[in-house]
Amino acid sequence: MNKIMDFLDVKDRKILYELDFNSRQSNSKIGKKVGLHKNVVNYRIKRMEKNGIISNYYTMIDTFKIGYNSLRFYISFQNVTPEKREEIIAYFVNNKYTWWVGSFEGEYDLAVLIWIKDLHDFYGFWEKTLRKYHSYFQKQKFSLYCQLRVFRHSFLMKDDFKKTDRDKYEITGGGKEVKTDELDFKILELLAVNSRIPTIQIAKKTDSSIDTIINRMKRLEKLDVIQGYRVNINYDKLGYHLFKVNVTLNDYSQRGKIINYIRNNPNLIMIDKAIGYYDLELDFLLKNLNHLRIIMDNLTRVFPKEIKNFAFAHDPIYHKMVYMPEI
Incomplete structure (x- = not known):
């Protein structure tokens, strides 16, 4: 039996389900859906955060609509020590072009997804990568994420x-690019790493009014730049x-x-x-x-x-x- 999944009751699972649907909705709104007072919802969320079941909250952004494509590659290693493997992983994690890096068991060892706005910039990045680590790559599989x-x-x-x-x-590549400005990018950057950040904090961090932030977010949602507000659940637990x-x-x-x-x-x-x-x-x-x-x-x-x-x-x-x- 699963020691934590069996411990979670139906209310906890419903809360997780609602956070997966929209992690930005208020505890009061979640409470109405699951049949609990907002204070109880808050307590249960905090408990799941403390127990490591909830890792963080993030926002799914359709970067195709703001001018970025995504290239994905899978790497199988050869001739690597644990230290060299960690060095290669750190190299990708610390690069500004990457947005998802993960190690796998099975068909390949490492998956990396990167942003592409300028193909020339990516070419320079990949040339540098190969000069450093080509001898450690047994296989490289590339694809354009669409x-x-x-x-x-x-x-x-x-x-x-x-x-x-x-x-x-659904996020689909191609189509018309949405016009955005510096404030839109700042809002998206804050939401990307914490979808439950209060609107008032976004306003303070961007030196804007609350009404401006609300209107900007509504516009980004309407244009499908913001696709959804998610919760990162530690399903291993x-x-x-x-x-x-x-x-x-x-x-x-x-x-x-x-x-x-x-x-x-x-x-x-x-x-x-x-x-x-x-x-x-x-x-x-x-x-x-x-x-x-x-x-x-x-x-x-x-x-x-x-x-x-x-x-x-x-x-x-x-x-x-x-x-x-x-x-």
């Missing part, structure tokens, strides 16, 4: 969730593990059909799409490897002709996760 489809963490509610509530939001499943298809035209089938799985939290990598990328939060086998056995049984094969990586160690570029 779509992120996010689903609510429905498994928190066990069987008490609506299938119509599964979709959360709840007995869940992230599995990233990379699927190769025989018939790409059936991709949508497969997505429509698997999207209702409450443990599916994300579908990634990238140019130059696998045909279908599925992110699950699961109890164990056997749980993954059950899901994929079912999927390949339903789509035996459509799915060619799949590989997976699991249990990432997050080294960096910031959803706003450094200017």
Whole structure:
């Protein structure tokens, strides 16, 4: 039995579910949804923060709309000592171009996502990287990140969730760039690292009025620059593990059909799409490897002709996760 997941009662799980839906909503609003006074909601949130179940709060920002594309690469190491591996990880973490860095078990060792606004700048960064660490890279796989489809963490509610509530939001590359200014960027920078920061604090830190901040945030939300306010839950403490499943298809035209089938799985939290990598990328939060086998056995049984094969990586160690570029 899971010592912490079993300890959490239905109210705690509902609070986490609501924070996953919108971590910026007030404790009073959450309380009305879960049937608790706002003070009790505050106490339970603080307790989960203290116990390490809640790590932090962040904002999902569609950086495509502010002029940035995202390039992703996976690295398999060779000839590395633990010290050299940590040095390479630190190199990527401390670079202003990177926004997500994580170590994995399985198909690859390290995943790095970077912002691209100027291809020439990235080329210089990658040339420098290869001069320093090329001999330690056994494999390098690149892809252009072009779509992120996010689903609510429905498994928190066990069987008490609506299938119509599964979709959360979608970030898609391309399209028209939204006009933003320095104040917009400052607001986004503050929200990116703490989605629950009070509006009055944002106003003070940006030397603006509260009304100005409220109006700016509403505009950024309306334009879908701000896609959602999230909570970073330490699912390892709840007995869940992230599995990233990379699927190769025989018939790409059936991709949508497969997505429509698997999207209702409450443990599916994300579908990634990238140019130059696998045909279908599925992110699950699961109890164990056997749980993954059950899901994929079912999927390949339903789509035996459509799915060619799949590989997976699991249990990432997050080294960096910031959803706003450094200017």
